Amino acid sequence: MSQVAYLTPGKREQTKLNNRLAILDAAREVFGDMGFEAATVRDIIRRTSLSVGAFYNYFRSKEEVYEALADDGARRFRPILHAQSAKATDFESYIRGAVRAYFDFLASENEAWMRAPRPPEAMPQTRNTPEILAVFEEVRAVLGNVIERGLAPKVDLDFLTASSIAVAREIGDRMMARRPVDVEAATEFVVRLILGGLPSLPRVEP
Amino acid sequence: MSQVAYLTPGKREQTKLNNRLAILDAAREVFGDMGFEAATVRDIIRRTSLSVGAFYNYFRSKEEVYEALADDGARRFRPILHAQSAKATDFESYIRGAVRAYFDFLASENEAWMRAPRPPEAMPQTRNTPEILAVFEEVRAVLGNVIERGLAPKVDLDFLTASSIAVAREIGDRMMARRPVDVEAATEFVVRLILGGLPSLPRVEP
Amino acid sequence: MSQVAYLTPGKREQTKLNNRLAILDAAREVFGDMGFEAATVRDIIRRTSLSVGAFYNYFRSKEEVYEALADDGARRFRPILHAQSAKATDFESYIRGAVRAYFDFLASENEAWMRAPRPPEAMPQTRNTPEILAVFEEVRAVLGNVIERGLAPKVDLDFLTASSIAVAREIGDRMMARRPVDVEAATEFVVRLILGGLPSLPRVEP
Amino acid sequence: MSQVAYLTPGKREQTKLNNRLAILDAAREVFGDMGFEAATVRDIIRRTSLSVGAFYNYFRSKEEVYEALADDGARRFRPILHAQSAKATDFESYIRGAVRAYFDFLASENEAWMRAPRPPEAMPQTRNTPEILAVFEEVRAVLGNVIERGLAPKVDLDFLTASSIAVAREIGDRMMARRPVDVEAATEFVVRLILGGLPSLPRVEP
DNA sequence: AATGAATGAGTGTTCATTCAT
DNA sequence: CATGAATGAACACTCATTCAT
Numbered sequence: 128m129s130q131v132a133y134l135t136p137g138k139r140e141q142t143k144l145n146n147r148l149a150i151l152d153a154a155r156e157v158f159g160d161m162g163f164e165a166a167t168v169r170d171i172i173r174r175t176s177l178s179v180g181a182f183y184n185y186f187r188s189k190e191e192v193y194e195a196l197a198d199d200g201a202r203r204f205r206p207i208l209h210a211q212s213a214k215a216t217d218f219e220s221y222i223r224g225a226v227r228a229y230f231d232f233l234a235s236e237n238e239a240w241m242r243a244p245r246p247p248e249a250m251p252q253t254r255n256t257p258e259i260l261a262v263f264e265e266v267r268a269v270l271g272n273v274i275e276r277g278l279a280p281k282v283d284l285d286f287l288t289a290s291s292i293a294v295a296r297e298i299g300d301r302m303m304a305r306r307p308v309d310v311e312a313a314t315e316f317v318v319r320l321i322l323g324g325l326p327s328l329p330r331v332e333p
Numbered sequence: 334m335s336q337v338a339y340l341t342p343g344k345r346e347q348t349k350l351n352n353r354l355a356i357l358d359a360a361r362e363v364f365g366d367m368g369f370e371a372a373t374v375r376d377i378i379r380r381t382s383l384s385v386g387a388f389y390n391y392f393r394s395k396e397e398v399y400e401a402l403a404d405d406g407a408r409r410f411r412p413i414l415h416a417q418s419a420k421a422t423d424f425e426s427y428i429r430g431a432v433r434a435y436f437d438f439l440a441s442e443n444e445a446w447m448r449a450p451r452p453p454e455a456m457p458q459t460r461n462t463p464e465i466l467a468v469f470e471e472v473r474a475v476l477g478n479v480i481e482r483g484l485a486p487k488v489d490l491d492f493l494t495a496s497s498i499a500v501a502r503e504i505g506d507r508m509m510a511r512r513p514v515d516v517e518a519a520t521e522f523v524v525r526l527i528l529g530g531l532p533s534l535p536r537v538e539p
Numbered sequence: 540m541s542q543v544a545y546l547t548p549g550k551r552e553q554t555k556l557n558n559r560l561a562i563l564d565a566a567r568e569v570f571g572d573m574g575f576e577a578a579t580v581r582d583i584i585r586r587t588s589l590s591v592g593a594f595y596n597y598f599r600s601k602e603e604v605y606e607a608l609a610d611d612g613a614r615r616f617r618p619i620l621h622a623q624s625a626k627a628t629d630f631e632s633y634i635r636g637a638v639r640a641y642f643d644f645l646a647s648e649n650e651a652w653m654r655a656p657r658p659p660e661a662m663p664q665t666r667n668t669p670e671i672l673a674v675f676e677e678v679r680a681v682l683g684n685v686i687e688r689g690l691a692p693k694v695d696l697d698f699l700t701a702s703s704i705a706v707a708r709e710i711g712d713r714m715m716a717r718r719p720v721d722v723e724a725a726t727e728f729v730v731r732l733i734l735g736g737l738p739s740l741p742r743v744e745p
Numbered sequence: 746m747s748q749v750a751y752l753t754p755g756k757r758e759q760t761k762l763n764n765r766l767a768i769l770d771a772a773r774e775v776f777g778d779m780g781f782e783a784a785t786v787r788d789i790i791r792r793t794s795l796s797v798g799a800f801y802n803y804f805r806s807k808e809e810v811y812e813a814l815a816d817d818g819a820r821r822f823r824p825i826l827h828a829q830s831a832k833a834t835d836f837e838s839y840i841r842g843a844v845r846a847y848f849d850f851l852a853s854e855n856e857a858w859m860r861a862p863r864p865p866e867a868m869p870q871t872r873n874t875p876e877i878l879a880v881f882e883e884v885r886a887v888l889g890n891v892i893e894r895g896l897a898p899k900v901d902l903d904f905l906t907a908s909s910i911a912v913a914r915e916i917g918d919r920m921m922a923r924r925p926v927d928v929e930a931a932t933e934f935v936v937r938l939i940l941g942g943l944p945s946l947p948r949v950e951p
Numbered sequence: 952a953a954t955g956a957a958t959g960a961g962t963g964t965t966c967a968t969t970c971a972t
Numbered sequence: 973c974a975t976g977a978a979t980g981a982a983c984a985c986t987c988a989t990t991c992a993t
Contacts, residue, residue, distance in 0.1 A: 139993075143956080164370030168984065178958045183985065218531075282534040286522050289507055290500045297499035298492055316492050324530035325424075328488040349973090373966060384975045389968070555952090576782030579987060590954045595989070630943075694946040698934050701919055702912045709911035710904055728904050736942035740900040757972075761977080786963060796979045801964070 147185050149175050151199070154192045163193055204232055205265055212269045218278045221269065223318045226295055230310045233299050266292060291321055353391050355381045357405065360398045369399055407467040410438055414468065418475045424484045427475065429524045432501055436516045439505050472498060497527055559597050561587050563611065566604045575605055613673040616644055620674065624681045630690045633681065635730045638707055642722045645711050675704060703733055765803050767793050769817070772810045781811055819879040822850055826880065830887045836896045839887065841936045844913055848928045851917050884910060909939055 153174035157166045168189055172182050186192045207228045215221030267288040273279050295317055302313035312329070319327045359380035363372045374395055378388050392398045413434045421427035473494040479485050501523055508519035518535070525533045565586035569578045580601055584594050598604045619640045627633030679700040685691050707729055714725035724741070731739045771792035775784045786807050790800050804810045825846045833839030885906040891897050913935055920931035930947070937945045 139954095139956085146956090162370065164368065167982080169982090179984090180958050180986085181956070184956060187985095189984070279531060280534060281536050281538075282531070283518075283522060283537050285507065286504055286519075287531070287534070289503045290522075290526055293499040293503035294496045297495045301491060301495055312489075313492075316489060316496075320496055320527075320530065322530045322532075324526060324528045324533065325485060325488070325493070326528075327530065328486060328493070330487050331489050332487075374968085375966075385968085385977095386970085386975050387973080390973070395967070574782065576780065580989085581987075591956095591989085592954050592991085593952080596952065601988070691943060692946060693948050693950070694943070695930075695934060695949050697919060698916055698931075699943070699946070701915045702934075702938055705911040705915035706908045709907045713903065713907055724901075725904075728901060728908075732908055732942065733938075734942045734944075736938060736940045736945065737897060737900070737905070738940075739942065740898060740905070742899050743901050744899075757975095757977085764977090785961080787961090797964085797981095798966085798979050799977070802977060807963070 143185075146175075146177060146181065149177070150182060150185055150192065151196060155196060158193065158196070163189075201262065204229070204262060207232065208262065208265050208269075212272075218273050219318070219322060221273065222291075222321060223314065225266070225269075226317045227310070227314045229295055230299055230302060230313055233303055234308055234310055263288060263292060294320060349391075352381075352383060352387065355383065356388060356391055356398060357402060361402055364399065364402070369395075410435070411467060411471055413438065414471050414475075418478075424479050425524070425528060427479065428497075428527060429520065431472070431475075432523045433516070433520045435501055436505055436508060436519055439509055440514055440516055469494060469498060500526060555597075558587075558589060558593065561589065562594060562597055562604060563608060567608055570605065570608070575601075616641070617673060617677055619644065620677050620681075624684075630685050631730070631734060633685065634703075634733060635726065637678070637681075638729045639722070639726045641707055642711055642714060642725055645715055646720055646722055675700060678704060706732060761803075764793075764795060764799065767795070768800060768803055768810065769814060773814060776811065776814070781807075822847070823879060823883055825850065826883050826887075830890075836891050837936070837940060839891065840909075840939060841932065843884070843887075844935045845928070845932045847913055848917055848920060848931055851921055852926055852928055881906060881910060912938060 150171065153171045154166075156174060157170045160166075161170070166189075168179065168182055171189075171192070172179055186195065208225055211224035211228055212221055215224055267284060270279070270288055270291070271284050274281055274284065298313050298317050302308060302310065315329050319329060356377065359377045360372075362380060363376045366372075367376070372395075374385060374388055377395075377398070378385055392401065414431055417430035417434055418427055421430055473490060476485070476494055476497075477490055480487055480490065504519050504523050508514060508516065521535050525535060562583065565583045566578075568586060569582045572578075573582070578601075580591060580594055583601075583604070584591055598607065620637055623636035623640055624633055627636055679696060682691070682700055682703075683696055686693055686696065710725050710729050714720060714722065727741055731741060768789065771789045772784075774792060775788045778784075779788070784807075786800055787797065789807075789810070790797055804813065826843055829842035829846055830839055833842055885902060888897070888906055888909075889902050892899055892902065916931050916935050920926060920928065933947055937947060
């Protein structure tokens with residue numbers, strides 16, 4: 128038998144889990160506030176009750192937290208997205224479901240780091256996070272499938288996918304910045320823009 | 334009179350101007366290649382015949398070149414944009430003109446730094462550069478004007494502006510990444526998406 | 540009587556001893572492989588079934604294991620050396636016995652850590668380990684004794700001792716690096732060099 | 746023409762040279778006192794009037810100073826050694842010349858770092874510095890040549906070279922540690938040991 | 952005793968910025 | 973004005989050691 132250990136099984140494991148989450152949460156905020164490059168490991172652990180050393184007990188590098196964050200986001204969002212494509216009977220309902228799912232996701236999580244406004248400085252960076260890339264592929268696949276089945280015209284698939292995501296991201300960001308957060312309205316705007324363009328957009332009172 | 338003498342800038346003035354432009358050009362490239370954070374002042378002046386010290390004669394900090402770049406971009410693009418709104422007779426021609434102007438601008442300048450892919454890492458950064466903000470305001474004003482004049486339905490102006498710009502930026506980036514660079518096709522895609530949504534998008538052969 | 544009971548060490552005692560030895564063995568290897576400075580405590584305990592914490596139950600610091608290792612080596616080698624001086628009837632037989640004993644010792648233990656090649660870097664370090672010092676004193680005493688008894692000329696004792704040890708160490712290292720390890724030949728070389736210099740060295744075929 | 750610069754040609758260059766040498770001197774001492782691994786860049790520059798940053802203006806890494814030191818030592822010693830082999834008429838005069846040259850070299854330079862006693866800690870490290878290796882090859886070549894010409898018996902060349910260098914190093918270290926430093930006596934000891942072994946060693950009074 | 956997560960000073964190195972020349 | 977060496981705070985990361993369990 129191996130040595131008897133102080134195995135109080137729950138406590139230790141729980142702390143580890145909590146610490147890991149604390150680091151991820153802090154990193155989310157910090158990356159969101161100042162961008163990945165500008166953020167330092169110390170910035171992250173400063174928002175934590177841990178030490179620099181502890182950081183490296185949980186992640187091998189700054190890069191790794193970033194990937195964990197991305198994986199995490201992608202991992203949780205992709206199935207939601209996928210479920211939509213199963214449920215959807217026509218193209219419109221798929222788009223609406225997907226956009227809606229994304230906005231709900233945004234609203235529920237405070238996925239601050241996905242939007243990341245950085246007041247003092249600013250640099251245009253295409254945001255090809257692993258997460259975004261994965262979602263892109265997912266959306267692309269579904270749209271491609273829809274087109275193949277004749278439910279939508281044969282258009283430039285990459286352009287369509289990219290545009291749809293860009294609009295959804297942009298409107299998502301702005302939705303989150305408004306008070307109150309109106310998922311319904313934002314969803315409607317995006318869906319109508321994609322499906323019918325300007326003429327079909329919801330009217331608002333002046 | 335002495336006025337004339339000063340209209341022809343002295344050699345000194347000219348050199349200063351050239352150096353400033355050399356730094357800006359180098360910075361544009363470098364920021365484009367590796368992103369603002371990763372780029373070092375030395376990276377910039379290395380592409381120049383100047384010295385580190387000289388850099389600080391022209392700009393007080395790395396930040397300042399970035400801002401100058403942004404201002405510069407905006408300053409050159411806004412009049413182009415503005416000219417469109419004067420020329421345009423209806424909404425479609427305005428949109429087409431504007432998008433077209435932006436894509437020409439992209440293609441002519443190798444405005445790499447506005448797209449800035451950074452190989453090893455990647456981080457979502459919304460790009461609220463002064464330039465983008467200025468362009469946003471410009472576009473917003475024109476669209477507002479168009480709506481006011483009854484040429485377009487009364488829709489959510491911020492959302493519309495943001496969406497239009499997002500799509501234009503996204504498709505612009507992808508247009509630049511394709512070979513050959515097809516301004517025509519990209520413009521058509523964006524205009525049709527905004528004006529008529531998916532059904533009106535140009536068909537492509539499978 | 541109770542004496543007997545304590546002569547057979549308890550299980551507890553045995554485990555402690557084993558752990559201590561396990562650490563020493565691992566440390567020997569690790570110090571041998573990468574040098575003292577480069578070796579980390581974790582490198583040592585990794586080659587053990589123990590934990591970092593346990594390490595500090597047995598040794599107060601990394602330094603302390605090093606000293607224990609040195610003491611240990613010296614403690615085991617000195618009696619062997621001493622036995623030679625008793626057995627020896629003349630100077631040559633003493634020298635031959637001592638050198639032979641050292642080379643056997645080298646070959647039997649894989650006393651890698653006493654030779655310690657460090658792959659990437661390299662730095663001259665004289666090796667005044669406690670062990671070496673102790674052996675030095677032992678050899679010095681015997682040589683002094685031999686000279687006093689008129690069996691060898693009155694020469695500079697420190698120089699002679701130092702030279703003899705240096706040659707033995709150097710040839711020992713090289714003997715261990717050759718395949719097959721030839722204790723006989725190495726011993727003969729050292730003994731003849733010390734006793735008769737170059738002219739008396741064993742010939743080899745071209 | 747290029748821009749006029751503040752070229753006061755001597756001053757600047759001189760300072761650079763001095764700083765480089767200051768770093769090398771400091772590094773020699775520090776590596777000597779505590780070994781390469783244990784020595785930190787900060788330890789080195791502390792013995793200097795420079796800053797951490799300046800260190801990296803002169804050397805790309807800690808490794809690089811080490812190599813510069815080794816190269817430097819080897820570069821200066823090898824020609825001296827080589828000159829001996831030309832001057833020498835027989836084997837004894839070569840050996841004596843070479844050993845003598847090494848001891849003069851030791852005495853003239855305070856080549857502290859080549860001897861490197863480290864009081865607090867200690868770790869046997871074979872000292873295969875580039876310098877030592879180069880010298881080894883040099884000595885080996887000459888000895889080989891001597892043997893080929895029949896001036897010395899056909900013995901194990903590697904063993905002979907290694908032994909000779911080991912003895913010279915060891916006695917050199919001890920010579921330097923004694924007061925007064927007696928190059929004559931040390932040389933004589935080494936030469937006689939190598940050429941005739943113990944019986945031919947110089948006698949000393951009890 | 953044993954465990955292994957936590958600690959934080961310390962490491963080599965970079966880089967924006969300053970300043971003597 | 974130009975130059976480029978000097979500066980030193982800051983960075984990502986390591987590791988000997990401690991300590992709650």
